[in-house]
Amino acid sequence: MKLQLEDRSLSEISQAPVLDWSTTPLAKDHAGRYAKIIDNVFTPEECDALIALAQSDGKQFTPAFVNFGMGASDKFIDLEFRNSDRILRFDQDAAEQMYRRILPYIPELVELKPLDRYWECIANIDKHLRPTWKLVGMNERLSFLRYGPGQYFREHADTFVELPDGRKSFVTIQIYLGEDGVEGGATRLQNSIATRFFDVEPKKGRVLIFQQANIWHTGRRGGEGKQIYSP
Numbered sequence: 001m002k003l004q005l006e007d008r009s010l011s012e013i014s015q016a017p018v019l020d021w022s023t024t025p026l027a028k029d030h031a032g033r034y035a036k037i038i039d040n041v042f043t044p045e046e047c048d049a050l051i052a053l054a055q056s057d058g059k060q061f062t063p064a065f066v067n068f069g070m071g072a073s074d075k076f077i078d079l080e081f082r083n084s085d086r087i088l089r090f091d092q093d094a095a096e097q098m099y100r101r102i103l104p105y106i107p108e109l110v111e112l113k114p115l116d117r118y119w120e121c122i123a124n125i126d127k128h129l130r131p132t133w134k135l136v137g138m139n140e141r142l143s144f145l146r147y148g149p150g151q152y153f154r155e156h157a158d159t160f161v162e163l164p165d166g167r168k169s170f171v172t173i174q175i176y177l178g179e180d181g182v183e184g185g186a187t188r189l190q191n192s193i194a195t196r197f198f199d200v201e202p203k204k205g206r207v208l209i210f211q212q213a214n215i216w217h218t219g220r221r222g223g224e225g226k227q228i229y230s231p
Contacts, residue, residue, distance in 0.1 A: 003053050003093065003094040005098070005100075013104045018035070025198055026190070028196075033121050035211070036105070036208075036210070037200060037208055038105050038207045039206050041101060041206070041207045042175060042177075043205060044205065047205055050144075053094060054089055054142070065082075081153075081154045083152055084151045085146040085151070086145050087144040088141065088143055090140055095137065099137050111132060111135070112133040112170075114131075125213075138173065145219070152219055155217070157215060170212060171212060172210055175205075176203055176205065179204060180203055180204050185202045185220060186202060186220040187200045187202075188217060192214075192216050194216075
């Protein structure tokens with residue numbers, strides 16, 4: 001199956017402010033860190049098409065692994081820590097289409113230069129080198145996650161990924177694909193000791209983007225119905 005997303009005109013794209021942490025309980029913990037919540041990036045029909053893409057070629061949702069490296073065997077199942085289902089799909093064309101759709105909403109990430117507002121919190125991975133990082137695309141490793149009743153993903157912070165061709169990841173992009181009105185399934189952003197938090201509720205077509213460094217988060221326990229996220 002091939003994904004087909006239509007390009008949008010600039011008039012269809014609304015401004016997307018960076019999350020103002022001062023309006024959340026995490027003001028003291030995450031001040032200056034990067035996160036953005038953007039609604040209606042994908043239409044309901046496009047969300048359904050992404051779910052269909054995940055399940056094309058006979059793919060089925062199976063228990064999600066905990067990965068600790070890039071190797072095929074660098075993974076294990078731990079249902080006490082990660083209890084949800086997943087489909088992994090490697091699809092460069094779909095990743096490029098999703099990237100083109102999201103790109104107009106994130107001009108602040110196109111180029112990260114030392115001393116820029118978000119370089120320090122997002123891309124400062126080496127104390128001795130201070131390179132400029134340019135946004136080139138989205139990882140073609142698309143991870144479709146499904147949370148059913150009682151399923152969850154415990155507290156964790158995402159890690160930087162370095163691909164063999166030299167590309168590096170600095171932010172996580174999460175697209176909410178499931179139907180609205182499902183009980184549970186929020187993404188909880190929190191401090192490292194889970195004493196303060198801010199919940200991002202699932203909404204079909206919503207995109208959540210956040211820096212991978214130092215943003216602890218959980219996939220909250222699902223209620224009735226199923227919630228699906230990508231990538």
